[in-house]
Every structure is written in structure tokens, then in C-alpha cells.
Amino acid sequence: MPSPARLLRRHVEHRPSPDGPAVVLEEVVKTYGGGVRALDGVSLVVPRGSFLSVMGPSGSGKSTLMHCAAGLDTPTSGRVVIAGHQISAENENRRTELRREHVGFVFQSYNLVPSLSVADNITLPLRLAGRQPDEAWVRTLVERVGLTARLGHRPAELSGGQQQRAALARALAPRPAVVFADEPTGALDLRTAREVLGLLRDLVGEFGQTVVMVTHDPAAAALAHRALVMADGQVVATLDAPTAADLAGRLVALGGE
């Protein structure tokens, strides 16, 4: 029998709140078969409208952190709350619905659906949710990412940068509480990467979009309001308004890249 206080707390936290933090992690532990502790008790709050970057050497747990925080994976213990919903306690169908509602994704490999046009790709999450796209908002987004002339094309007909910008528009189209970006510029050349990162940061500024970005590029991470540095499944440092040099130094100290 849970205590009344705990019931109350659960009740409060379950109520979606437009003002609460976008993402909350409480003592999240993720263990894989063989006893590997990929996440070792991570707690974290991502306020609305903030841009958080997560850094760390390979194997530090940053991708696992993102997968758990985004509801792609369930933690072994601990809780993940996205926009007031405790996503870590739900089954796959419900998690998908919650993700669709509240989470946008940008991946290194774009992951556009090859058989759909750019326009269809961008509105796909809304269609899947059975929601009518907000035409004006979608048009604004498409203009903002510079793909107005490319809407009828298939992803294969676009350059890498264009595909990633389409993926960005797709992530933002449902007005999610948070966008998770996993090495969004990993597959792009330096100049295009800078462009896409600039766009991402501008979208945070212009639309108040919460973004969590996982990267191992200090220059990219330095664009965020706040940066976490991870090692061995734990957050070892939190830097507000980080600089690339700072972050690079931290990484070197950890023996990473």
C-alpha cells in the first residue's frame, strides 16, 4: 500500500502540465544482459525552451540516456517523465502514442521514409496521430528549413543536408514538448553540419522548442544552453553556457575523443 504522500505525488506528476519541465529523469538505471550498467542512476531535469547537449566518449551511456529519456527504451529502474507523463511505466503502444504526441526525433541517418515525398514525411507523425496538420505551422516550418521548393521530392533525391532539414521539420511539426537529436550532423560535411546546427539553435530561439542533443562534437555541444558530460553511465559534469574549448578539455580528461 503506497503512502498517501506518494499517491499524491504520482497524481500531481501524472497531470500533464504546460509549464512543468519538458523531461524529468529520476535515478534512472539501465542494465543490459551480462550486468553491464549503461546508466547508473542518472537524474536530470530539462526545462521547457532549453537546449541541452549530452557529451561523452563512446560507451559513456549517452545514447542509452537518450533512448530512455525519449521513451524509446524503458529503464531497468527509476522514472522518466515527459511533459508530465510517466512514459517509463507504459507499454510499447502507449509509449509510441506518447512519443508521437510529445517527442520529436532527429537521427544521424535522417530516417526519412523513402517511399514518401518530403511533404508527406513532414506531416507523417501528425497523420499517424490522426491529427489534422496545422497548415500554417507546417508552411512556416518548411519555409524556415528552406525546403519549400522540394516538397514533392523523394528523400533519395535530396542532399544529406536537405534530408536532415526535412527531418528537423518533421520533428517539429507536431509541436512536441521536446526534440531529441542523436548526432544530427554525424553524416554531414563540416559546412552543412554548421548550417544544420545553426538552424536547430535558431528554432530553439524562435519557437521556444526544447531540444536535447547527443553529440561527441564539442563545437556542436557548445551551441547548447547547458551541456552534460557523461562517463561510465553517470553524469560527471554539468556546464552552463559551455564553450567548445571547455568541453574538449573535459573530454580529453576523460580519455575520450
Place this chain on the structure above:
Amino acid sequence: MLSLSIGMARHRVAALIAVFCAVLGGAALVTATGVLAESGLRSHLPAGRLAGADVLVSADQTYHPPEDLPIGLPERRPVPAELVGRLGRLPGVAAAVGDVSFPAAVLDAGGTPVSVGHPRTAGHGWSSTRLLDRVEVDGQAPGGPGEVALDEATAAAAGVRPGDEVRVVVAGRTSAFRVAGVVRAPGAGILVTDPTAARLAGRDGTVDLVGVRAEPGAAGSVAAAVRAELRDSGLVVATGADRGDAAEPGAAADRSVLLVLAGSLAGVILLVVGFAIAGAVAVSVAAQRRELALMRAVGATPAQIRRLAAGQATVAAIAALPPGLGLGYLLARQFRRLDVVPPELPLTMSPLPAAAAALLLVVAVQGAARGAAWRASRLPATEAVAESRTESRTPSRARAAVGLALIVAATVLAAAPLLLRSAFGVAGTQVAGMLGGIGLALAGPLLARWVAAVVAGRLPARVAAPTWLAVANVRGYSQRFAGNAGALAMGVVFVLTYSLAQTTLLAATSGERQAGTPAQHSIDAPALGALPADVLPAVRALPGIRAAAPVGSTTVLWPHRELGDEAVDAQEALVLDPDAAGVLDLGVRDGSLAGLTGATVAVAEDVVRSRGAALGSSVRLILGDGTPVDARVAAVYGRGLGFGPVAISADLAAGHLGPAPDRSVLVRTDGSPEADRGLNELAATRPGLAISTPDGSAGVPPELRINLAIVVVLLGFLLLSIATKLVAATTQRRTEIAALRLTGATPRQIQAMTRREAGLLAGAALLGGLVLSAVPLILVGIGFLDRPWPAGPVWLLPAAAVAVVVTAFATTELPVRRALRIPPAAALLSPQ
């Protein structure tokens, strides 16, 4: 390169299983066909009764058409008896024996014929015992015309011993003999004195064959001496394993049936196997697409890329070959059991068919893989990587054009039954179906893309997301979709056209035979080897008999020109008396069956024009024993499908069908019970007579049986290869499914989407299959049955539909479920 191929192969298990299965089944089918073909060419009957002879001399029991394989002649052609003396004088010869056979059957005490061996050739002269391997006799040789010797098994079955009386039916005549001796050797038969045997066999100065026994150790030199003695005589000198052919020309002639059978199976089997392998290899290469593109990017040349693609498929193929080839020999044995050839004819089991099948399949796999990788190998490296994410942008127009051309050609071929009311016409229908199916598979991608584009444009805006996605996937992955739908449609077309064409032919043939046989009864005496001659007058004397006439059948060869080439094949022909019109209605259009006296024939009207055989003209035929004859056309009949292209007069056949022609008597009664009673009483009072319904007992002809067996085997193979291909194709969609899930599609939505795709797939396959089958089947119906639909089991269509739907759903559902079990983020990280 090979180790690279193997390394890459580890990630492509589903696709390689598809190749494995296709090659496994293909190897089995091709090997089995090869075994049948090889057996048709060179399998050897056991020498049996004549195993003790070192050399057998017989007439040439084959007809050698110009530029074609020899055709076996089933009716025995005799050799001059003077040879016996000539060969007996050669050095080293211990004995030369002229062997004759005649129909004979021993009756037991109850008057029932004892069935041991073949009654048609059970009787021989005593001297034939010298050709037996080992002879031990209880009692002695028959010493006069009233004495007989029996082999052990016959004597035991009849319950007689030396000195007993026994009744023997010889060439249809029953007489009492005294058993002089019992010969302890299997298959020695019923032996009478040599002069009696010559008389009973109706031989005057001829024997069936001459067997020569050499002095110990002289077999080789005797064979050489016999060959030298008989050089340029046209006679065949057989030693060793070849002796079986001389001993049993009928069974030896049936051997060529195996070759014909293998030939007719080869076409459809090669088409289906080629189709299955091409499909499986295409999926396997598609699975490698990304890796091949990356290899291209790191500097592999186009030729290396193709070799890499081919290498991987070849590894799977080579792994499948040993079990597949082994399975082939087992399959051939199963086919053998369908009774298309006499049971004593063994199959030749040499490694040759397996070697040929292995070579053929490896070449096919290599060719298919190189073809499938052609495009990827030729693209500029960068583009190759970009394109590897999806399908090549536009389905090839040239490919679609070839496909449409094939469909048109198939439709033209489908008209064959309108022109040729024969098995050839039916072959047209069957090949048309196959060609159409392949055409559809080729033209499919463009077609699918086009139809899906139209459908996508018409979809209501508020349609559920899974439906919309399913249509978009058909459009975006038109090649994958069309490849799968084409394979399934091919299965539908194959099953429908192949089996319904057969059953339609059968229905038309048996329909004509039934309509053409007003006789209600057929009397014969299989246990006696020949129908006693006095049965016919006895039947005619019964009350209520409208007509009774003997009808036999033999094999004739009719050389003619077909499409400008000399053509000849062995055909079953009726042997008719002038009074056959009373029991058979061949649908005579011109002339009369009453004119079938002397050297005359009746011909079917279908061949009148093509073979220049108008009424009154003369045609040249070759009888079953190889004798060429010129015969006048006395009648032209309409029911050629049921009764074959030619029937010959009994006069013409006389002397060419062995000592006592194997004929049955067809009887037409007035339908009264008295007539039936009279017939039954007649049969009851005479030993060995059997009354049956004409053609009713014939049952399913062996060709049809084997054709249906082939349909079943090929269908199983097709379904297996289609299913593995579909599973592989769906398994390759993991990345796509993961991307959709990350975009917000729930597992339920993904399943709804793939189910709708499976529905579209099944629908397209059924529609395509039905449309393609419709034209050939309508035409075969019109051609054979004068109605625009075929004959055959009604359940075939729904069964095919169910098979397609189940295959489409099962092969999508299971891999998708498996794919959904992997967390989407993990699915993106793994290479597949």
C-alpha cells in the same frame, strides 16, 4: 573475394535461405528430370529368362528417324530360323537356340488361369531352356505334342507334378497336356516341344530371336564372331546388359516413354525453377544493395561488385546442392512409381544428371545474381550509396516493354487449342500461362507504380494513416511489391492453366471416347494372354446382341512433315475389323469403316490436310514391328481426339502383332437384362474371360497422373520459394519499420499497414493471375469443349485464392512481428 562474400552473407540469412530453398528444390526437380531422361536413353532391362545366353541376336527393334532419337518398336519382328544353324557352327559356340514365345496360361483344377509372369509370352519351345542360367528338371522334357513342362512357380500354383494332367490355354485354345517335367528356374514359363512351339507361335522359318551360349571362357570371341558373321544384316547383336532389350521389345519401347516424359516436363520445370531462382537471387542481391554500394564507394570495380553479389548467392546455392541433388534421385523414384513404364524397367542412377543439374543451377544463380547486381554495379559510386537507401528510382521501361511483349506473345500462344485439338494444343495453353506470368513479373513494377499512383491520388484525405502508408509503400517500393505480386500471380497462373488445361484435355478426350463408344461391354482375357477365338461367335449367338466386333490396339509410326521438318512419333492406333462401326462411332465424315479390309486405314480429319491423307489417297505408315506399309485411306473420322489420328485395318495389322493379337471384343446389346445375363453366363463358363465397361476401367491415364504429380511438386516448390522470398523481402524492411516507429507509428499501426499491404499484394496477385489465366483457359475451353470455360475441379480457384491470401499474410505477419520485437532504436543500429 569469397571470404568477403561469406562475411557479408552472415547478415543476410533470410535472403540466403530463399536462395537455398530455390536451389534445393530446383536441384531436386532438374536432377529427377535428368534421371528420367537418362533412363529413357540407356536404362537396361534385366535379361531375365535369357540370362544364360551370352549373345542374343534379334531384329532391330528401333526406328531411326532422320536427325532424331530412335523410337522403340514394341511389336516383335522375327529373325530367320536358318540363323540358328549358322551361328551354331561358329567356333566356341556351345549352343545356338531359336527362341519363340506365344500366349499360354495354365488352368488350375478349378479352371481358373494361374497367373505367373506374363501370359502373353509365357509359352516357349523346350530348347529355350538351354538359355536359362541354370536348369534342373524334375521329370523330363516334353516328348510329344501332348506333353508340357512347367516352371516351378507355375506348377506349384496349378498344383501339378510330373505325370499329372493339366489344362493349358495356348493362343486362346484350351487343351489337356501331360506334365512331363517341372523346370527349377524362375520365369522359364510353359514349355512344349520345339515343333509344337513353332506351330503355336505361328512361325514358319522364323524365330523371335537367337540365343547363343559360348563355351566356357569364349564369350568374348563368340560375340565378336557373331558380330562379324552378321555384319550388314541389320540384325542386332546384344551382349551383357543390352540383352534385356532384345528379350522384351515391348518394355524396351516403353523406355522411350520416359524420354518423352522427361522432355515434356523439362520445359515447365526449367521455367519454374528459373523463375524461382531469379526471384530469390534478386531478393538476396537487394539485401546486399547497401553493402555493394559501399564496396563500390571504397573502390570496387563494377565487375568485382557483380562477382561479389554472385559469390554470395553461389555460396548458398552450393550449400543447397548436395541435399537437393540427393532429393532429386528420390523424387525420380517417386515419379517412377506412377506406373508410366513397365515395372521391370529400372531407372539408371548415374551421377550424370546430378552433374548436369549442378552445373545448370550454378550457372543460373551466377547469371541471375550478376543480372540483379548489374544496375548497382554500374552506378557512379556516390549515387550508388544514395540509391541504396531506397529502390532504384524508376522501374526500367525496357523491362516493362519486354514483359508486355511476353504477355502479348502468351496470348497468341494461348490460341493454340483453337488450331490443334491435341496434347500440343494444351501445351500451348500451359506455356502461354507460364510466359504470361513471367511477363507480368517483368512489367509489374511499372504497372504497380502506375496503379498505386492513381489510387494514391484518389484516396480520400481522411483515410487512416496505415492505409495511406500502405498505398505509398506500394508506389514507392513498386519493384518489391510487383516482384512479390508477380511471383504469387505466377503461382496462380501456373496452377490454373497447367492443371485445368490437362483436365480439359482429359474431359474432351474421354468425352469423345464415351460418345464414340456405343458398345456397353468389353470382353477380354488378360489372364490368358489372348482372347480365345471362339468367344466372338459365341457372343454374337447370344440373344439381345446388336453388334460385337474385335478391337485391338497397336503402335504405329506415321512419318509426316510438320512445319517443314520430318516428324515422326509413336502413336497408339486402333486395330479395327470392317464391322467395327457396330460398336464404335468414330464420327465418320467420309468413306466407311466397312471399307477397312486389306491394306487400309481410317484417319482423323484433323490430319487429313496436314498429312495429305484424303479419302482414297495412299499413306505410308510404319507398323509396330518396323514394317513400312502403304495403305489406302478408307474412312475419315471426326473423333480424332478420343481415338487418335489413325486406325488400321485388322488385315493390315495381321502378322505384325505377334502370334495372337491382343484384342478385346466390344459388345453392343439392346440394353435388355437378358443380353447382360447371357454375357455374364458366357464369361462364367469360360476360363479367364473378363467383362468390363469400355474405357471405364482405363481410369486416369498415366500422363495425366504424372502431370498432376508434377503440378503438386512444382506448386509446393513455387510456394516455398515464394514464401521464403516474401519473408526475406519483409525481413529487409526492418530499418524502414524502425524509421516509421520513431516517427510515431505504433506497432499496431505498423501491423495494420503491413496487413493492408499484404491485402493489396494478395489482391494484385489474384487479379493479375486471374486475368492472365482467363484468356488461355477460355480459349482451351472453346478449342476442346466448345464452351468458353475449361473442365476441371471447381475447388481449384478458391483453393488457389486461399493459398495466395494465406501466403501473402503469413509471410508478412511473422517477420513483421519479429521486427516489432526489436526496439526501434536498436533496429536502426543493426545492419538490418
